[in-house]
Amino acid sequence: MANGGIIGPVQTVTPATPETLTTFTSSGTLTTQATTTSVQTLVVAGGGGSTPDGSGGGGGGGFRCISDISVSGSSPYPITIGAGGGPGASPGSNSVAGFPSNPITSAGGGGGCRNAGVAGGSGGGGGRYAPLPNAAGAGNTPPTSPVQGFAGGASHPGGASGGGGGAGGVGATGTPAGAAGGVGAGSSINPSPCVGTPGPCGSLRYFSGGGGGANQPLAQPGPGGYGGGGNGNNPSGPNSSSGVANTGGGAGGGVAPHSSPGGSGIVIVKEPAIPKSAPGVWSMNTVYDLVKQGEWGGFNPSFIQATGGTISESGDYRIHTFTASGPFNVTSSILKPAGSDLADWTVIAGGAGGGANSGAGAGGAGGFRESPGTSTGSYSVSPLAGGSAITLTTQDYTITVGAGGTGGVDSPSNTVGGAGTASTFSTITSAGGGGGGACTSTSNTGLPGGSGGGGLRGGHAGGSGNTPPTSPAQGNNGGTGGGNYGGGGGGGAGAVGANGSGSSGGAGGAGVANSITGSAVTRAGGGGGGSQPGCGASGGPGGGGNGGSRPGPGATPGTANTGGGGGGGTDATEGPNDNYGGAGGPGVVIIRYKYQ
Numbered sequence: 344m345a346n347g348g349i350i351g352p353v354q355t356v357t358p359a360t361p362e363t364l365t366t367f368t369s370s371g372t373l374t375t376q377a378t379t380t381s382v383q384t385l386v387v388a389g390g391g392g393s394t395p396d397g398s399g400g401g402g403g404g405g406f407r408c409i410s411d412i413s414v415s416g417s418s419p420y421p422i423t424i425g426a427g428g429g430p431g432a433s434p435g436s437n438s439v440a441g442f443p444s445n446p447i448t449s450a451g452g453g454g455g456c457r458n459a460g461v462a463g464g465s466g467g468g469g470g471r472y473a474p475l476p477n478a479a480g481a482g483n484t485p486p487t488s489p490v491q492g493f494a495g496g497a498s499h500p501g502g503a504s505g506g507g508g509g510a511g512g513v514g515a516t517g518t519p520a521g522a523a524g525g526v527g528a529g530s531s532i533n534p535s536p537c538v539g540t541p542g543p544c545g546s547l548r549y550f551s552g553g554g555g556g557a558n559q560p561l562a563q564p565g566p567g568g569y570g571g572g573g574n575g576n577n578p579s580g581p582n583s584s585s586g587v588a589n590t591g592g593g594a595g596g597g598v599a600p601h602s603s604p605g606g607s608g609i610v611i612v613k614e615p616a617i618p619k620s621a622p623g624v625w626s627m628n629t630v631y632d633l634v635k636q637g638e639w640g641g642f643n644p645s646f647i648q649a650t651g652g653t654i655s656e657s658g659d660y661r662i663h664t665f666t667a668s669g670p671f672n673v674t675s676s677i678l679k680p681a682g683s684d685l686a687d688w689t690v691i692a693g694g695a696g697g698g699a700n701s702g703a704g705a706g707g708a709g710g711f712r713e714s715p716g717t718s719t720g721s722y723s724v725s726p727l728a729g730g731s732a733i734t735l736t737t738q739d740y741t742i743t744v745g746a747g748g749t750g751g752v753d754s755p756s757n758t759v760g761g762a763g764t765a766s767t768f769s770t771i772t773s774a775g776g777g778g779g780g781a782c783t784s785t786s787n788t789g790l791p792g793g794s795g796g797g798g799l800r801g802g803h804a805g806g807s808g809n810t811p812p813t814s815p816a817q818g819n820n821g822g823t824g825g826g827n828y829g830g831g832g833g834g835g836a837g838a839v840g841a842n843g844s845g846s847s848g849g850a851g852g853a854g855v856a857n858s859i860t861g862s863a864v865t866r867a868g869g870g871g872g873g874s875q876p877g878c879g880a881s882g883g884p885g886g887g888g889n890g891g892s893r894p895g896p897g898a899t900p901g902t903a904n905t906g907g908g909g910g911g912g913t914d915a916t917e918g919p920n921d922n923y924g925g926a927g928g929p930g931v932v933i934i935r936y937k938y939q
Contacts, residue, residue: 360617364534367422367610368589373440376614377416383613383654384409384447385532387550389435390571390586390593390605391452391467391507392428393557397598398455399468399498399522400507400514400554400565400575401428401605402480404435404591405449405491406464406528410650413444422612425451427586427605428594432456434463435591438608449491452605453480455507455554455596465492465525468505468514468556468596475500476517482508489667492551496522504575507553507593509568511666512903514553518896521563524553524593526903527570528666531655532611539590539609542569543902544664545862546655550590550609557583557596567595571606646683647735647936649673651742657861660719661938664860666904666931671740671768685718685732686936689859692745692773692793693763694901695833697870697888697911697924698781699751702800702828702843705851705870705890705898706760707808708883709745709906709930710773710793710817711836713857719935723863725855727836729815733769735936743767745775747901747927750909757783760909762792766930773817776927777806779833779870779911780824787824789831789840794818797831797840797849797872797911805842808834822849822872830890833869833908835883840869847880848872848911854885859933870908870925873898882910888925901928 360378385408391401425436435451453463459478460467466480479495496505499517506514509525529547539548552572555565564575571592576583586592586606594603651671652663692709716724718732748761763775777792780799787803789796795806805821822831825843832840835852843849851869868885879890886907891898901907909925
């Protein structure tokens with residue numbers, strides 16, 4: 344028997360295991376790879392169905408994407424796929440990933456009904472039966488954190504049904520122009536061939552869109568939301584459409600004799616790549632030299648490792664997109680090659696709401712700030728790029744995504760648009776947009792913010808942008824109200840809001856584009872000012888909502904997760920809610936670093 348020295352096995356290297364994606368479009372069993380110890384899982388429930396009598400759109404199925412779930416290698420785990428709710432306002436069925444350490448259940452979408460919408464993962468829209476208006480079904484029922492879905496939209500007093508809620512936003516309130524289903528949520532966990540549907544962010548696939556509301560009398564029905572939501576129906580138009588299979592999309596609202604089922608759910612499990620490892624006895628001199636070189640036998644992790652948000656990849660770079668507040672957990676940042684611990688970023692605050700009634704000013708976009716983009720592949724950036732990339736260290740960063748401001752209301756009295764809230768990452772803060780002015784004792788002028796709100800009709804000034812000041816500027820001023828009944832446009836990240844002119848509202852200031860996610864996306868556009876009479880002004884490119892028109896549709900909200908400002912309200916004749924200002928769009932935080 345030999346003895347002395349260090350006793351142990353010789354140098355051996357355990358081979359790497361590649362990343363694996365397993366997709367379930369029907370119930371079954373997942374068997375993990377031998378070396379898997381944790382997984383990331385997307386669980387989408389079935390979408391809600393609709394009724395054939397002027398129903399709201401069905402709600403999208405609950406959407407939950409959970410990381411770092413502990414599992415054992417070569418082990419079976421049950422997967423249940425929820426069916427779409429059948430015609431008749433039936434809710435969708437739950438989908439379940441049965442991991443004992445962290446069972447994940449996503450709730451079926453609520454049904455769109457002729458009366459009040461049904462609660463669910465996302466809620467169903469309210470229908471057209473008296474007494475009107477009918478309330479929407481609540482989303483995120485039962486509650487989860489982060490939320491698994493949003494509420495549907497209420498019906499209009501004139502009979503138009505509300506849109507079903509989606510995993511990424513509320514369903515629209517019924518309007519004579521038709522109520523859209525809420526937008527679904529995007530995911531980068533996607534196999535080849537792709538599942539889900541395209542959406543606003545080209546690098547993601549979308550699930551759990553809400554169904555569009557039905558419309559009576561003969562008027563335009565609502566479209567389904569991104570993520571498989573079905574289109575609504577009216578008596579003379581095409582039949583309502585079903586939620587798309589295996590997206591969890593809600594059904595479009597029906598008009599007799601037509602109704603539709605929701606789309607079935609889906610579960611996708613991502614088993615991460617396992618780097619090769621080297622148990623055994625190694626020369627300390629060899630180890631020291633290899634670690635200094637960042638090599639350590641070719642298996643030492645040479646790049647940042649992190650979790651949080653929705654993760655996608657572009658070449659050698661990994662992107663974390665936060666559409667809601669949450670942690671960004673950097674789990675490995677030491678002994679990296681020079682420069683590989685740097686992260687580029689885009690931080691956009693929530694857009695503001697537009698003011699209510701009679702040529703109101705539009706909401707300003709949320710503040711837009713981004714790094715130069717030269718540390719992670721030199722992608723295209725906007726003229727607002729400045730500051731520097733952030734050096735990541737092993738810690739949990741708190742990400743705050745600012746909410747959009749509420750739209751102004753006209754009862755019991757007119758109100759200005761609510762301010763958006765700030766978004767933050769590390770030392771970077773972008774300010775919420777400034778609310779649009781309204782005919783009120785509180786403020787006729789637009790309010791200051793990341794970008795300023797538009798001023799009320801009658802020559803009232805727009806709010807100041809870039810407040811508080813940053814360099815480069817995070818936004819622009821809102822426009823001045825017109826001399827008659829045209830509200831000023833909200834400021835955008837790339838341009839000031841246009842002034843109102845006579846009875847015509849000013850267009851929203853344009854947003855700016857960058858390609859931090861791998862493809863160019865424009866965000867942070869200002870809302871369009873309200874008009875009376877005539878058509879409301881267009882929102883600025885980058886998610887700005889349109890201003891209200893008289894006659895015509897009311898103001899529209901800023902697009903979710905663009906930081907767009909809401910449109911300004913007008914003195915509409917179609918219904919009380921059409922006087923309201925549009926709500927601002929929530930912001931977004933995007934982080935990009937080298938991962939291979």
